[in-house]
Amino acid sequence: MSAKAKDKDRYTEVRNAKALRDYFVDERFEAGVALRGTEVKSIRAGRAQINDAFGRYEKGELWMHGAHIEQYAFGNIHNHDARRIRKLLLHRHQVRKIAQALDAGGRALIPLRLYFKGALVKVELGLCTGKKLFDKRETVKKKMQEREIDKEMKVRRA
Numbered sequence: 001m002s003a004k005a006k007d008k009d010r011y012t013e014v015r016n017a018k019a020l021r022d023y024f025v026d027e028r029f030e031a032g033v034a035l036r037g038t039e040v041k042s043i044r045a046g047r048a049q050i051n052d053a054f055g056r057y058e059k060g061e062l063w064m065h066g067a068h069i070e071q072y073a074f075g076n077i078h079n080h081d082a083r084r085i086r087k088l089l090l091h092r093h094q095v096r097k098i099a100q101a102l103d104a105g106g107r108a109l110i111p112l113r114l115y116f117k118g119a120l121v122k123v124e125l126g127l128c129t130g131k132k133l134f135d136k137r138e139t140v141k142k143k144m145q146e147r148e149i150d151k152e153m154k155v156r157r158a
Helices: 037-044 092-104 133-157
Strands: 013-015 023-033 054-058 061-065 086-089 108-117 120-130
Touching (some): 023 108, 092 120
Antiparallel strands (some): 023 120
């Protein structure tokens, strides 16, 4: 193997399973996250969850609330709090655009996935509008139809 071969287990991605089910994603943004060292190690180990997370605009900055990054197993007394509020790092014009959309109402800032880009942890944020119950039912129907079509196509190929 070459020296540059990447270890697949080391590069993890944490997805928000509820996001695409509960929201229509209008716009996507890539943001950095201000983290402590033990948080990065926990994310690398796959010990993070963003299903209940959301973004909030406060005092000219964006913050991620509700993200759960488990305490690092080999940490010491300086380990991080699992549910602390984390600062999102974006360009000023992006923060302004998101703030205007959130102030207008009817939209939410939802983290869609948490991933590594090189050595940095990034968050893909979605500016979303909530789905109504009938929209969710429609999505489930479409998925079921796609599964049935795929199943039929597999039978025909064989």
